[in-house]
Amino acid sequence: MNLQNQPFDNRAALRYINMGKDISVYQLQGDGKIDLNNKDKLSYRMNFDYYQDQRTFNLYDTYLDYDTEKWGVKLGNIYENLDQFINGRGVKGTYKFDKRRSLSLYAIQNNYMLFTEMDNPIPGGEIVGVKYAIQTEKIRKTASLTYIAIMIIVVCAAVCSVVKVLLIWDIIIVFSWKEGQVSNRLKAEIIG
Numbered sequence: 001m002n003l004q005n006q007p008f009d010n011r012a013a014l015r016y017i018n019m020g021k022d023i024s025v026y027q028l029q030g031d032g033k034i035d036l037n038n039k040d041k042l043s044y045r046m047n048f049d050y051y052q053d054q055r056t057f058n059l060y061d062t063y064l065d066y067d068t069e070k071w072g073v074k075l076g077n078i079y080e081n082l083d084q085f086i087n088g089r090g091v092k093g094t095y096k097f098d099k100r101r102s103l104s105l106y107a108i109q110n111n112y113m114l115f116t117e118m119d120n121p122i123p124g125g126e127i128v129g130v131k132y133a134i135q136t137e138k139i140r141k142t143a144s145l146t147y148i149a150i151m152i153i154v155v156c157a158a159v160c161s162v163v164k165v166l167l168i169w170d171i172i173i174v175f176s177w178k179e180g181q182v183s184n185r186l187k188a189e190i191i192g
Contacts, residue, residue: 009033024052039069045076056117071095078108082146086127089114104131 010032017025031045043065050057063076072094079087090108097103110124131146 022053026050026052041067043067051118054118058113058118059115060113062114067094069096077112077114078106080106082129082131084146086110086129088112088124088127090127100135100137102133104133105129106131 010030012030013027015025015027015029017027019025026049028048028050029046031043033041033043035041043063045061045063046059047061048057048059061077063074063078065074066072072092074092077087077089078092079085080092086106086108088108088110090106092104092106092108094102094104106127106129108127108129110127129147
């Protein structure tokens, strides 16, 4: 790995923001890509906020993405459109059978914050998904078959500190054939 010949794809910023007498924030942001060799790449992003007066911090929109010729893994915040938008913190693993076919597995908790010390009383839903994608070589169309299971947990507190938990399962199977901006989709939903 020769770091001297890397392109200028790596950035960092340090900011101080004062929003009045009660909110002073130090922000550290960074993102970039490092080519480890001809076929392996490491991409990263970090957003870290430290609230001076509250003495707490947030870590959000942050990930490590390692990609090789045959497989890849992404840890941290994941935002993707699988004909059903998924976002949150978790892991994505991809295996590439060849240049045209791949299989991706997702395990995501629907929460914007990767880590926070501030109060976040409502937990996010949990998403487990599988995507099999095929790309045609001649006309550059991508067909994909996606299976997503979404478990949304809603917590309701009553007057006497009685807590009720409502579980909603939403299972979605999506087949899509995309051409440019046009997307035709067949979607079967089961909600119970």
